Amino acid sequence: MQRGAIRMVGTAQVSATASQLTSRRINRTPEEAFLGFVGAGQPFEIVAQSPFTLQAYAHVDQTAVLWMYWHDLDNWPHFRREVMDAFRYQHQRKLLWLSALGQRRTIDRLLGFLTLLIEEYGEPAMSETDPDVIRGYCLPFPLTHAQIGSAIGSTRVTVTRLMGKLRQRGLILTQGDNLICLPAESINRAS
Template sequence: MYSSSMPSESEASRPFLTWQRVIDWAQEHYRCRTFSKDEKIPVRPGLLYLVQRGSVRLVSISQVSATASSTASRFTRRRESNPNLWTPEEAFLGFVGAGQPFEIVAQSPFTIQSYAHVDKTSVIWMYWHDLDNWPHFRREVMDAFRYQHQRKLLWLSTLGQRRTIDRLLGFITLLVEEHGEPCDNGYCLPWTLTHAQIGSAIGSTRVTVTRLMGKLRSRGLIRTQGDNLICLPASDAPKTE
């Protein structure tokens, strides 16, 4: 159902008031929920999700063979006779921060899942036509998706690097550019990210990531602080306007 009260034109031109009206509408229609750290967020294709507070971690789940076979026909027969040969493999896809939208696309054999990356992460969900309540906000959502698409193109370019250490540094740089917060002599990710999660994102292993992170630190290209928060030094950190 739509909200009975529509925003005025003056309110629609002011993003903060529009966002507050969206939050009020979501609470009124029970479309908002708060999640604990690492709690799975129930999502499905065809809906629009907005992160009100915290951060959402997106991952891709694919079914891979637990046992390789020498020929495709043999593998197919073994798979049909023993479904347990298929095991899920998880790959980190990125973060969605507060104030940002996301949606889920289903494409066999892959599924996209979302988790609260930090405690007290609040997510709003709605149908796309609900945005008709707030035309200005709808434009903001579409602009945010266009920006995310541009960032994914950069991500793909980074993953195309031949050397793992280049993929690693490019991946960290993109994350800090998008989500980093000012810290002493640079910018830091506001949340922790495990070496296994990084490895799944760049097509490597946890052991390799740990080794290469040490190399990047020794070269002064990255550093860590606090609870192993990843930082870029000021010379490599994103510039603010």
């Protein structure tokens, strides 16, 4: 990624079971699965085999993606090393993501997902009363409850209900165009 942020989504055809074949109740619509976000300065690798497709949705205006093949990196050994270092860092972050998304309770998965997302991509949100005070950290792009549900293995309705609970407890905030924020105190405690 050269500039901006994208949401990666994979689509795979769901295979039919024998009982579905006999009853003719085959779901031929592919299922969409959230694969993650990629921000500026982060590389990503596309390794897909049929019947799998990968889609990238820009979440920030003027998003730019630089396309290269592995053999292109052989021409720039320093750049290749930077890319490999970035992949190592991403691998470490993926372990944290797996830990958060492996939580048993949906509310824990939701809060872990939002915390990791805002730690990686969040921008300071200033207090409206005192512009020198950081109110919290917000995602710079909007996410729908359906997108969040897809990411944490839940439904839009459950995410909406749990977001309300987190908001009541003061664990999340919203700002502007429904941008999701974490209060500054929660980020400072996590650091």
